[in-house]
Amino acid sequence: MTDAAMPRDLRAETAALFRRRRLVAFAIPAAILAYLVYIFFAFDVPGLAARADWQNGQTLVRDSYSHKIHVTRDNRDGEIEASIEGERRFVFDDRTLPDWIAPGEDTVIDLGHGGHEVRYLADGGVTYDIPGFGRVAMMPSPEGVAVDWPAGVDPADLPGWINAGDNRISFVTEAGRLSVTRNRAEVFRYFTGWELFFFTLDSPYYGLSPAEVLSRAVSGEAGAIVNDVWTNSMWRHGDVAWAIFETLLMAFLGTCGAAIVALPLAFLAARNFAPLAALRFAVRRLFDLFRGVDALIWTIVLSRAFGLGPLTGSLAILLTDTGSFGKLFSEALENVDDRQIEGVKSTGAHPVARYRFGVIPQVMPVLLSQVLYFLESNTRSATIIGAITGGGIGLLLTQAINTQKDWEEVTYYIVLVLLMVIVMDWLSGIVRRRLIKGGGDAE
Amino acid sequence: MVEITPGAAQPSRRLHDDYMALVGRRRLYSGILLALFVALMLGGFNLAADRNAGGFWSGLPSFFDFPRDVISEAWEARAELPGHLAEFLPALVETVNIAATATLVGALFAVLFALMSTRGLAPFPRLIPLVRRVMDVCRAVPEIVIALVLIYVLGGGPVPAMIAIAIHTVGALGKLFSEVSENASPKPVEGLQSVGANWTQRMAFGVLPQVLPNWFSYALLRFEINIRASAILGFVGAGGIGYELRNAISWGQGKFDQAAAVFILLFVTIVAVDQVSTLVRNRLIHGGAP
Numbered sequence: 001m002t003d004a005a006m007p008r009d010l011r012a013e014t015a016a017l018f019r020r021r022r023l024v025a026f027a028i029p030a031a032i033l034a035y036l037v038y039i040f041f042a043f044d045v046p047g048l049a050a051r052a053d054w055q056n057g058q059t060l061v062r063d064s065y066s067h068k069i070h071v072t073r074d075n076r077d078g079e080i081e082a083s084i085e086g087e088r089r090f091v092f093d094d095r096t097l098p099d100w101i102a103p104g105e106d107t108v109i110d111l112g113h114g115g116h117e118v119r120y121l122a123d124g125g126v127t128y129d130i131p132g133f134g135r136v137a138m139m140p141s142p143e144g145v146a147v148d149w150p151a152g153v154d155p156a157d158l159p160g161w162i163n164a165g166d167n168r169i170s171f172v173t174e175a176g177r178l179s180v181t182r183n184r185a186e187v188f189r190y191f192t193g194w195e196l197f198f199f200t201l202d203s204p205y206y207g208l209s210p211a212e213v214l215s216r217a218v219s220g221e222a223g224a225i226v227n228d229v230w231t232n233s234m235w236r237h238g239d240v241a242w243a244i245f246e247t248l249l250m251a252f253l254g255t256c257g258a259a260i261v262a263l264p265l266a267f268l269a270a271r272n273f274a275p276l277a278a279l280r281f282a283v284r285r286l287f288d289l290f291r292g293v294d295a296l297i298w299t300i301v302l303s304r305a306f307g308l309g310p311l312t313g314s315l316a317i318l319l320t321d322t323g324s325f326g327k328l329f330s331e332a333l334e335n336v337d338d339r340q341i342e343g344v345k346s347t348g349a350h351p352v353a354r355y356r357f358g359v360i361p362q363v364m365p366v367l368l369s370q371v372l373y374f375l376e377s378n379t380r381s382a383t384i385i386g387a388i389t390g391g392g393i394g395l396l397l398t399q400a401i402n403t404q405k406d407w408e409e410v411t412y413y414i415v416l417v418l419l420m421v422i423v424m425d426w427l428s429g430i431v432r433r434r435l436i437k438g439g440g441d442a443e
Numbered sequence: 444m445v446e447i448t449p450g451a452a453q454p455s456r457r458l459h460d461d462y463m464a465l466v467g468r469r470r471l472y473s474g475i476l477l478a479l480f481v482a483l484m485l486g487g488f489n490l491a492a493d494r495n496a497g498g499f500w501s502g503l504p505s506f507f508d509f510p511r512d513v514i515s516e517a518w519e520a521r522a523e524l525p526g527h528l529a530e531f532l533p534a535l536v537e538t539v540n541i542a543a544t545a546t547l548v549g550a551l552f553a554v555l556f557a558l559m560s561t562r563g564l565a566p567f568p569r570l571i572p573l574v575r576r577v578m579d580v581c582r583a584v585p586e587i588v589i590a591l592v593l594i595y596v597l598g599g600g601p602v603p604a605m606i607a608i609a610i611h612t613v614g615a616l617g618k619l620f621s622e623v624s625e626n627a628s629p630k631p632v633e634g635l636q637s638v639g640a641n642w643t644q645r646m647a648f649g650v651l652p653q654v655l656p657n658w659f660s661y662a663l664l665r666f667e668i669n670i671r672a673s674a675i676l677g678f679v680g681a682g683g684i685g686y687e688l689r690n691a692i693s694w695g696q697g698k699f700d701q702a703a704a705v706f707i708l709l710f711v712t713i714v715a716v717d718q719v720s721t722l723v724r725n726r727l728i729h730g731g732a733p
Contacts (some may be wrong), residue, residue, distance in 0.1 A: 051598035304509035307496025421583035
């Protein structure tokens with residue numbers, strides 16, 4: 001009788017179990033979906049398309065791998081100037097002028113791409129030869145810009161890459177841009193690559209081939225060459241190297257300082273070393289406080305006391321990580337094997353020796369590997385904290401982003417940060433593997 | 444007997460000398476290493492203090508000035524504190540939402556990346572190194588960089604911060620997830636393969652049940668970290684509680700009661716999430732199967 005009832009019960013139970021599981025299997029994705037739908041509207045994703053500025057995106061991407069050279073004529077005094085990115089610091093002189101700009105009576109600017117050519121004429125006019133379109137002649141004057149269109153072009157029905165008004169006319173072609181206003185005419189020509197990466201225009205080594213630079217280096221100018229690169233006023237390699245060092249310094253000081261502070265405290269928080277429960281409780285809550293008050297809050301509090309700079313950053317890391325390390329270390333200490341301590345004790349060792357030879361060798365590999373792991377992740381945190389406290393590569397990076405035009409520098413810094421983090425990751429991986437494998441070398 | 448003794452004493456003495464020399468050398472090395480470390484710490488500390496706007500020793504006495512100002516001001520205006528707490532609650536919800544969405548989206552992609560980069564499970568084994576490098580790069584980029592660049596393109600608001608944190612989460616969780624799935628037993632997968640299951644089915648029924656508790660626990664830990672990251676991103680312009688905090692402290696005197704409210708909200712949230720996630724993770728890992 002019971003035998004007959006059992007299988008039916010079992011089957012009903014299994015069926016119920018399956019029903020519940022199926023319900024859970026649908027309920028969890030449904031809950032996630034519902035949450036994402038809520039987020040979709042809470043974050044105003046539909047309005048994102050309206051807020052987004054794709055023009056900015058395009059500029060950003062193009063600037064990150066290319067640069068442009070401006071050739072500008074002031075229509076009032078006829079002055080012609082060629083510069084990199086239109087910056088006053090980087091104006092070409094006769095020695096450094098690129099060969100596609102031919103100064104003379106009429107200045108001829110060869111934009112390449114199958115014959116795009118702009119001429120700044122001696123009489124103040126500007127012409128632009130566009131292959132497959134014809135020659136557009138413009139004459140700026142205080143009244144506006146008069147345009148002479150090629151035969152067959154209807155000024156009322158211009159293609160989308162030409163933007164013509166009474167006072168301003170601009171062209172955007174694959175070869176570059178030209179804009180002519182009453183006061184000035186300006187040509188942009190784009191080039192792939194980062195400009196002036198090694199030498200700025202005022203350096204005597206600008207424009208030389210690598211082989212020439214090398215031969216000059218061999219003939220005794222190596223110091224001057226390195227100095228010119230190091231003090232490059234656009235890329236500031238020296239400052240950047242120093243900033244990276246500062247970021248690493250913040251991570252190192254913060255992590256190691258935290259470990260040094262946390263180790264003795266961890267003994268007070270470990271059950272097997274601190275007999276006093278009240279003390280243990282107090283130290284543990286102290287760790288919770290250090291961890292719970294976020295690095296952000298520590299950074300703010302510290303920067304009020306110590307001002308902005310790398311020290312504030314390292315102290316912020318130190319305080320936050322003291323909490324984390326305290327917790328991790330005390331857990332490691334609680335898992336220590338008592339027999340080793342008793343063994344050391346049985347030889348008549350005094351308490352300090354007991355800790356030194358009974359406890360430290362057991363926990364050291366674990367602790368060191370945790371310290372290394374934190375050092376690695378703090379390299380990244382130091383970049384972020386540096387942006388707030390004003391130190392290291394994080395500061396340079398946010399400054400460059402906030403100018404909203406030096407995207408090539410932003411790219412350069414991002415690449416450096418990536419390399420820095422990946423190298424730290426790799427180094428600490430090597431050391432940690434050695435620690436775990438050859439535990440004997442830990443101390 | 445007499446002849447043997449010198450012979451026996453010789454090697455043991457040499458052993459003893461060798462051992463002492465070895466210990467001495469190791470102590471010397473440890474000592475040098477320790478001295479080097481102390482020198483590095485002191486030198487680095489001095490260097491950092493030199494390059495700081497204010498010095499360490501001059502700043503130390505004023506360490507508690509700011510907290511004291513905040514607390515005293517908040518205490519004077521304590522009647523308004525509940526009002527401020529309610530005022531900043533939506534910002535806090537936004538910060539937590541950024542972290543939660545980023546963790547969710549990041550974890551979903553991380554599952555895919557992890558399975559694609561685990562030896563023995565990957566559908567395209569040739570892609571394993573590529574997927575791993577992609578995860579390395581995702582992990583290495585600081586969130587702040589992606590967030591600031593995206594703010595420039597997408598405008599302010601929570602979406603850039605969410606994307607930035609999600610990208611980092613993909614890298615971080617992907618690595619941990621793939622370490623877990625690497626240790627999963629291949630037997631269920633082989634069993635499923637023998638009855639003709641396709642890749643998705645093998646993963647869903649052979650791998651997921653084994654790794655889900657660990658994955659979930661890592662994702663919770665990440666959520667905790669992401670809340671902190673989301674608060675920091677708010678501080679540099681991505682909205683949420685961090686943004687309110689910056690406003691409250693940068694207006695100087697008179698707003699510290701608001702700053703105190705933000706501090707309290709942030710602290711309570713972080714501690715609460717920390718405690719809950721520790722509890723859940725302990726139950727998941729030590730408390731047996733759910």
